[in-house]
Structure formats: C-alpha cells, structure tokens
Amino acid sequence: MSKLDEVYAKLQVKNGAKLALVVLDGLGDIATAATGNMTPLEAAKTPNLDALVRSGCAQGRMIPVAPGITPGSGPGHLALFGYDPIEWEVGRGVIETLGLGIELKNGDVAARANFCTLDAAGLVTDRRAGRIATEVCERLCALLSAKIKKIGDTQVLIYPGKEHRFVVVFRGKGLEGPLTDTDPNREGLAIATAQPTDPKNAGQKKVAKLIADFYAVALPLLAKEKPANGFLMRGVAHQPDIPTFAQRYGLKAAALAVYPMYKGLSQLVGMVKIEGIETIAQQFERYVKEYDNYDYFFIHYKYTDKAGEDGNFAAKVKAIEDFDAALPILLARKPAVLAITGDHSTPCAMKSHSWHPQPVLIHSASSGNDKLDRFTETGANGGGLGIFEAKYLIRLMQAQAGMFDKFGA
Amino acid sequence: MSKLDEVYAKLQVKNGAKLALVVLDGLGDIATAATGNMTPLEAAKTPNLDALVRSGCAQGRMIPVAPGITPGSGPGHLALFGYDPIEWEVGRGVIETLGLGIELKNGDVAARANFCTLDAAGLVTDRRAGRIATEVCERLCALLSAKIKKIGDTQVLIYPGKEHRFVVVFRGKGLEGPLTDTDPNREGLAIATAQPTDPKNAGQKKVAKLIADFYAVALPLLAKEKPANGFLMRGVAHQPDIPTFAQRYGLKAAALAVYPMYKGLSQLVGMVKIEGIETIAQQFERYVKEYDNYDYFFIHYKYTDKAGEDGNFAAKVKAIEDFDAALPILLARKPAVLAITGDHSTPCAMKSHSWHPQPVLIHSASSGNDKLDRFTETGANGGGLGIFEAKYLIRLMQAQAGMFDKFGA
Secondary structure (H helix, E strand, O other): OOHHHHHHHHHEOOOOOOEEEEEEOOEEOOOEHHHOOEOHHHHOOOHHHHHHHHOOOEEEEEEOOOOOOOEOHHHHHHHHOOOOOOOOOOOHHHHHHHHOOOOOOOOOEEEEEEEEEEOOOOEEEEOOOOOOOHHHHHHHHHHHHHHOOEEOOEEEEEEEOOOOEEEEEEEOOOOOOOEOOOOOOOOOOEOOOOOEOOOOOHHHHHHHHHHHHHHHHHHHHHOOOOOOOEEEEEEEEEOOOOOOHHHHHOOOEEEEOOOHHHHHHHHHOOOEEOOOOOOHHHHHHHHHHHHHHOOEEEEEEOHHHHHHHOOOHHHHHHHHHHHHHHHHHHHOOOOOEEEEEOOOEOOOOOOOOEOOOEEEEEEEOOOOOOOOOOOOHHHHHOOOOEEEEHHHHHHHHHHHOOOEOOOOO | OOHHHHHHHHHEOOOOOOEEEEEEOOEEOOOEHHHOOEOHHHHOOOHHHHHHHHOOOEEEEEEOOOOOOOOOHHHHHHHHOOOOOOOOOOOHHHHHHHHOOOOOOOOOEEEEEEEEEEOOOOEEEEOOOOOOOHHHHHHHHHHHHHHOOEEOOEEEEEEEOOOOEEEEEEEOOOOOOOEOOOOOOOOOOEOOOOOEOOOOOHHHHHHHHHHHHHHHHHHHHHOOOOOOOEEEEEEEEEOOOOOOHHHHHOOOEEEEOOOHHHHHHHHHOOOEEOOOOOOHHHHHHHHHHHHHHOOEEEEEEOHHHHHHHOOOHHHHHHHHHHHHHHHHHHHOOOOOEEEEEOOOEOOOOOOOOEOOOEEEEEEEOOOOOOOOOOOOHHHHHOOOOEEEEHHHHHHHHHHHOOOEOOEOO
C-alpha cells in the first residue's frame, strides 16, 4: 500500500451514505470535421442529464491509466474502482476467463487457449484449427475435462469459449503467473514451452511444470481429432490478490452489469453480482430496489463502447439518449454521491479504445456547481475537477459523501 | 526505469509515423497591465497558427519540471524529450560544455572554469580576473592545453569560452561527478578543494584526485600571468549515461537547431545534428527535405526566449510572427503528429526563465478539436490536454501516432 493509500485508509469513516457509479463504457470521444466538429455527447439530446448538470455538478476529465496509454476494460475498470492499474495488473488469461462468466478465486492461474492443428512432426500448421465450430470446441473441452481433473495437488478446470477458443484454470496452492506463451505466434513451428517470466519465482516454476504435464496428458487425448489435434496457451496469469471493496473502503458494493466481463471485473474486487437485469432502465430500477442493501453501486452500460468500436456515431448518440431517457429512474432515489463517466474513450473516428481522458461528472450536496449547461468533453475541460487520474475518482466520491476525516489539525 | 516507463516500453510499436516537435524557446508568458493584459502569443498576428488551431488541435499547458521550478535549458529540453529532469540531472559543467558546441562522450566529466586573480598568499582577489578579454582566455587555454594533455590514464581537454570563462573535460575510465566547487564564492579565501558529493563514490574520488593533480600542474604554468594567474572550477559533473531516442522510443531522431546548446542537448539523447541551417524558414525547409530520413524531428527556435530575457515584448511578438510566417513550409508536409510548445516560459515582465507552465498544442488525426480559435496561454488553460508534466509530451505524441498497443485486455 502506498503512503497516500495509508493516509486515505486512516482517514476513512463509515457513515452509511450511498455512492453510485454509472459507467457508460467508452463514453469519451473526439470532435472531428466528419461529425460537424461534435462528439456524441455534444450531439445527443440529453434533457435529463442537462437538468442534472444545471442543478449542480462538478465536471472534469480522467486519465484512465497514464498519459497516452489506451486501457483495455480491465485496467479501465480497476482504475474506476480506485486500484492503480499499473500496480494491480490483471493478466489476459484472467480477463478472458472472467469474460466467459467464470468465477476465479484469488491465486488461480488462468490461461486463454486455442485449439490448433499439428502435423505429423508436431509443427503447428493452423494456429486456429480452421476456426472450428463452437460445438466442436465444447465437445473437445468436455473430452479433456472428463480425463483431466487434477495434476498432482492442483485442480484443472477447462471451459469452452467461441469457435477454437477455450480457457484453462489451475486452482491449487502456491501458483503464480505470468508465464510466456506456448503459442509460437506463427505456423511451421513447434508448440513452445511455457516459461516463468521471473526464473526465480517458485510459483511460476510450479505452473511451468503443470503446463508441461498438462500437455503430456492432453495431447494424446486429441491425437486422433481433425483438424483440432493440438492447442496453444497464451496470457498465462494469476488472479491477483486484490483487497476487496469492503477491505479497502469499508463499503458493501453491488455490481449491476449485464456483460460477463464487467461482472467478472467487479467480482475481482469483491462486489456482489446482481443478476436478472438486461436494460439500463432495469438496471436503474434494480438500483432503487437494492438501495438499502448496499453502500456502493457499480452500474455498467455497454452500448456506448459498442457503437464507438463500430465507428457508428449515430448509434453512440442513440446509446447516450437511451441512457438519458432512463436516468430519471435512478434520480428518483438519488444516492449521496452520483458519478457518471466512462472507463475510457472509444472515439468513433478511431473505432477503438483510446487514451483520451474521459469526461466525468459528480453530483452531490458538496459537488458545487461548475455552471456548465451540459455534460460534454469540451465543457468538462474547464470543470472544477480538472484532469486527473481515474484512480482518484473513488476518493472524490468518498470525500463528497463525507467519508474522510480531516487530515491533521 | 520506473514501472510506468517499463509499461510504455512494453506497449511501444514501430509504425514509421513521423513526429515533429517545434520548440519556441521560452514561449510561455504572463499578461500584465503594462502590455494591455496580453501575452506575446495573444498580441501576435498568427494567421497560419490560427488556421491550424481551427483545423483541429488539442491544447494544454505543461509544467516543465515540477510546480514552481524554473528550469534551465537542460532540464527544460530533457523533459520535452521525455526524460524526467529530476531523474536525469545534467550538471552545469556538462551544459556549459555542450553550449560551447563541444561533443561529450558518456562518462566524460566536465567542469566550467573561470580564470581568477590570486595574491601572493594564494588568496582569491578577483574571482573573474577583471573579466579578461576573450583573446587572453584563448591564449591561456592554449598554453594549458599544450602542456597538459593527460593526467595518469585520463585525457584532459581545455576549451576557451567568452571572457574569463573556459571548460575542462576529463575523459577516461571510471570517472564520475558531481563534485563540490573549487570556487570559494567570495574574494579573500583560498581556492577550495573539489570534493566528492558522495564520499563513498570511487569515480568521484578519482576525479577529486585528478582535479588536485590538475591544479598542481596548471597553477605553476599561470604563475607569471597578470591578472589571470589562477582559476576556479564549478559544476563538476559527468555526462550521464542516458538511453538514446533510438533505445528508449525506437525512433530515429534529427535535431534542427541553430544554437550550440540545443545541438548539444539533442546529442545527449542521440539525435542526429543537422547542420547548415540558420533561419526558421530554412529549418522548416530542411525538415521537409529530411522527412523520409528520420522518425522524429526536433526543431528549435531561439528568438522568443532571447526577447523574453531582454524584456522586449515587441521583439517577442515579432519572433512569434516570424515563426508563423514560416509555418506553412512545415505544414506543406505535415508529420503524423505535430507539437508546438516552449521548453519553459520566459515572461518579458520577468526578463528570465520562469516556472509558469508553457502552452502546448498537438495536431494529429486523433488530436480531436478543443474548438479554440487561437493558440494562447489563456485558451490552452481550457484545452483537452489539461495541465501536465512536460515529460509526458512525447508519450502523447507517440499515442497520437498509434505507437502504443492497448494496455491489458
């Protein structure tokens, strides 16, 4: 824990106030001539958000990780949850597993895997086994699962994904990642050996041996399959031992997310997964219903990012307007502190995540009023929160909820 | 290397995109009543810069080193080049030597020196020897150079500067700085002994002995000179072993600078020195000509700083207008990412460098558009880049050039 985190922890008090974070995934955007020099937030009609802004909000922009760094969903959300994503790195295997909706335990090591095709000499001839059907992948995973349940004292869990993709989870004592890939990254080469990234790390060495042993048992089981007679493993990583929201902030947190990835990310930090919700209106209704049961609500909305990734400006505008239309449901039972932001920007013009600081808005009794008319990137540039690292958002929310004692006399 | 720098290094990809950094030295300024509450950037007529801004730019302000710290040219430029000037300290002896246009090698130890006057008891009676003429300084340096070429296994290089100033370079194995000055800082005292700043540092101890030996040989050679019969050494420092642009960023970099100091600073980080240019128009023309040969161009313009140091507001306005008039030459062959800024502020009202964050502008396909009309200090305050440390500028340029992979999944 950094010295600053120690100070925050020492000043922290419980007061039962409610915090809500609404994440419009990939919300931030850039103005380009092609879209009349407007961003989707600027182009969208958002009467409810506008009214909220005028009633008194602080705005700013957040650097998701560090200047110029484009985050994946993992680092983007960890930062929103107040965990420095440079300090708490979550490997690809873990993210992929969470994305399949699979729960991981602290200390689990997870790897993403592909079925591939090997020739008689054991060289990779197709790294994706011709993108076999998902049903074939499910059958092969079942085949492996049936025969391989344990290696030594370590449990082995195998879960199918889409097409040729699956994940392998090792659950046991003293396991650690990351390891190098067994994927040679091009055809014509043999399957590589997974190696510890830190040769002195005993946990990584144990996993390296596990993977070698896993190959020794699994490859013969696939030998007669066509075209998927082999597999490659990538992003071998362990679930980091992250302190939970309860431990770190003294907050009982609930996640109102629809997509598995975000449910998984929220579970990484110990949030309770709320199921049975689909639309943003349902998410807000459920928030109102659960209001008394939790201290902190993470409400995740995917469609802004989807539209950005597709480069579909009109769809991103529409996603924002749909969110705005549902917003009164949440506002009917306002939390003490409400934050609305993204986990990063996904500019339509770039069709991808980006490093551009995402706009953020905080509304509370002590948020003050930036006297802006709307919630937009350009407006937020001049807001009272300034441009700051996303990992501090929760600190500002805690502060506005009166959850920090004074520092020093 | 910091953990963050390691992350940047890991995410870095080569894509052949061109980056150009135009440094208007000491560009930043402050508005005062004496100049109609305008800064030179605000007062200048800059039609070409204005058009660039309106076509889509992100603006912000950069803290050269840390809040309140006024940088010299060395730290100011190191930061622009992405090297934390607190971490990579370049001693005065090194800067002074570079300023004379002398090339240094990694590991060289350089000191700035003054000829001084000593009385019969060896006490300093004039720390500057009455500011002897430059020709006298040159003669004395030649005298010392002719007799002192080596001390033990270390090469000794002596270069005259203006008036009483010269520099001494020790080139050899196992040398390190910094050491304390031999300048007693006031008249009536003896020449001090240069001492290691870290008494356990073997390299510094070797240099301390070298300096003592150098005095032992050099003072007798000057004994009959008047008034310059002694000398004082200050800022004894070694050229730090800085990773080059190629090593750190994978970029082949060229420096289009006119003044020796800036050529020297760019060489510190391994830039190729482009010679035979004088005016800003020639610098831009040469940039166009060299476009295919380099990945990164550092273009340095001195006259804004000169005017600021002189407290000459009109001259600073004129320097900006001259730059603006030449700008279309560069814009005829736009780089993927263009940044225009200063290495620090040099407010006319202060006649010196200052700590005020300098304005910065970035133009690229992904810069977005802050919807500002002009490039000014006040405008930049509300720009999308916010106020950030100058050492991150290159990271933003790399990001806008698509030179970083996504961080995490």
